[in-house]
Amino acid sequence: MSILVTGGAGYIGSHTVRALESRGQEVVVLDSLEKGHRQAVPNSPLVEGDLGDASLLDTVFRDFSVNAVVHFAAHSLVGESVKRPDIYFKNNVGCLFTLLDTMRNHSVDRLVFSSTAAVYGEPKEIPIPECHPKTPENPYGESKLFAETILRRHSEAFGLRYIALRYFNAAGADPAGGIGEDHTPESHLIPLVLQTLLGQRPHIEIFGTDYPTPDGTCIRDYVHVNDLSDAHILSLDALSAGAPSTAYNLGNGRGFSVREVIHAAEKVTQQTVPVLSGQRRPGDPAILVASSEKIQEELRWKPKFPDLAAIIETAWDWHRSHPNGFRSQEAKHGKGGPRS
Numbered sequence: 001m002s003i004l005v006t007g008g009a010g011y012i013g014s015h016t017v018r019a020l021e022s023r024g025q026e027v028v029v030l031d032s033l034e035k036g037h038r039q040a041v042p043n044s045p046l047v048e049g050d051l052g053d054a055s056l057l058d059t060v061f062r063d064f065s066v067n068a069v070v071h072f073a074a075h076s077l078v079g080e081s082v083k084r085p086d087i088y089f090k091n092n093v094g095c096l097f098t099l100l101d102t103m104r105n106h107s108v109d110r111l112v113f114s115s116t117a118a119v120y121g122e123p124k125e126i127p128i129p130e131c132h133p134k135t136p137e138n139p140y141g142e143s144k145l146f147a148e149t150i151l152r153r154h155s156e157a158f159g160l161r162y163i164a165l166r167y168f169n170a171a172g173a174d175p176a177g178g179i180g181e182d183h184t185p186e187s188h189l190i191p192l193v194l195q196t197l198l199g200q201r202p203h204i205e206i207f208g209t210d211y212p213t214p215d216g217t218c219i220r221d222y223v224h225v226n227d228l229s230d231a232h233i234l235s236l237d238a239l240s241a242g243a244p245s246t247a248y249n250l251g252n253g254r255g256f257s258v259r260e261v262i263h264a265a266e267k268v269t270q271q272t273v274p275v276l277s278g279q280r281r282p283g284d285p286a287i288l289v290a291s292s293e294k295i296q297e298e299l300r301w302k303p304k305f306p307d308l309a310a311i312i313e314t315a316w317d318w319h320r321s322h323p324n325g326f327r328s329q330e331a332k333h334g335k336g337g338p339r340s
């Protein structure tokens, strides 16, 4: 029996695959490798393919005796989603039906779903609880909210049991090494700051300095990727024990402005980052900070990296040892990485 991890060669996916493997769980990864990296999954079987490919999914479920699914595969960039809503709705919503149909055909009823703080839109209260109104400001958040609605209706009609995990800002890397954040092009704040510190970029541009926040820059709640992967394991365990379908926020409950993140990175690395002030990025709410009390109470989730500096340190270790991301490993071990 295997757990299918869609998008398991991506950033949060590969950390969750590693966490599952360390519990002795059999895993099969399905990833298009459009954004994921083969080297991020050195141990479990990796099937390269598209989530919308019904016959491939059917084969994977049969060949690997899939009995639960952790579904990461999605497009996940706010800015890109504003420019290409078509791709976001097709991929994040359309392909979900292929997965749910296949699960039903194979009598698989447990699903952990990657959702996002972007489902809330501009917050009306901080920290944001799960019951907060959902008025996403961009197609990415909207696509995830549609997906959650589809899951809820499938749960009511067909007995699907799911847990949707609404991540705030994923950051850091597994301190055990070998995997970390590697997007092309990179668009996330912490990797961009660290790449600037490594001399790979001339400066970091702050997207908006006129937000209604104390220093005028956006505030986000950064949560370590290993704490996210822990939450997936707890969710799978809860579903196995018969827990009902629900959604949980995942964040540390503390917000940091863009300027505070830059200063924290400067402190960790003992270097100065060249900074430019730029325009707001469309679709960005001013403040997003999670209340994660619900998952802390119900599943006993407790972040192991509640401190921003500790999160940045793990990211810095990854970026320093892999200045070109997974391509750094190719250079060391030949194309395809150590085990491919």
Ligand code: UDP
Residues within 6 Å of the ligand: 078, 169, 187, 188, 189, 190, 192, 204, 205, 206, 207, 208, 218, 219, 220, 258, 281, 284
């Ligand atoms: N940000 C920025 N400059 C950059 C990249 C990001 O000022 O080059 C800001 C962005 O506007 C947001 C915060 O940093 O307020 C975190 O952005 P990121 O893309 O890392 O994550 P998101 O909040 O979009 O999930």
